[in-house]
Amino acid sequence: FEQIFNHVQANTESQFLIRASYLEVYQEEIRDLLRKNKTNKLELHERPDIGVYVKDLTSFVCKSIGEIERVMRVGNQNRIVGATDMNEHSSRSHAIFIITIEQQQLQQQQQQQ
Numbered sequence: 001f002e003q004i005f006n007h008v009q010a011n012t013e014s015q016f017l018i019r020a021s022y023l024e025v026y027q028e029e030i031r032d033l034l035r036k037n038k039t040n041k042l043e044l045h046e047r048p049d050i051g052v053y054v055k056d057l058t059s060f061v062c063k064s065i066g067e068i069e070r071v072m073r074v075g076n077q078n079r080i081v082g083a084t085d086m087n088e089h090s091s092r093s094h095a096i097f098i099i100t101i102e103q104q105q106l107q108q109q110q111q112q113q
Contacts, residue, residue: 001065004101017102019059020068022075026093033075033095034058059100072097 008016022033023042030042035058046052062068080093 001068004099005065013106015104015106017104018062018068019100019102020062020071021054021057021059021098021100022071022095023054023057023098024079024093024095026080030054031080032056032058033078034060034071057098059098068099 004018008018024031024033030044032040032042032054040056042054042056044052045055060067060071062071075095075097079095
């Protein structure tokens with residue numbers, strides 16, 4: 001996360017929007033780890049202009065390392081875990097943490113008249 005935010009701070013010619021989402025795939029179902037409703041089941045879709053995406057997946061705008069770490073921590077707390085023979089707190093699911101970065105070039109200010 002540090003590299004992302006260092007790059008954003010160092011680049012003065014662009015404006016950035018950083019969003020984070022977190023999902024879990026468990027028993028062939030997709031769950032949003034950032035939603036309070038833990039029974040929600042999301043669907044995978046595809047569009048020619050943006051590709052594959054998860055419909056209605058929650059995302060949070062993150063403006064600092066602390067904020068993005070907080071999003072990850074909340075998602076980790078919502079994961080499905082259970083004891084196995086090998087690990088007492090094993091996760092029986094696959095989790096995907098998604099960071100979306102949008103960049104927009106800032107316009108050069110026109111010379112003063």
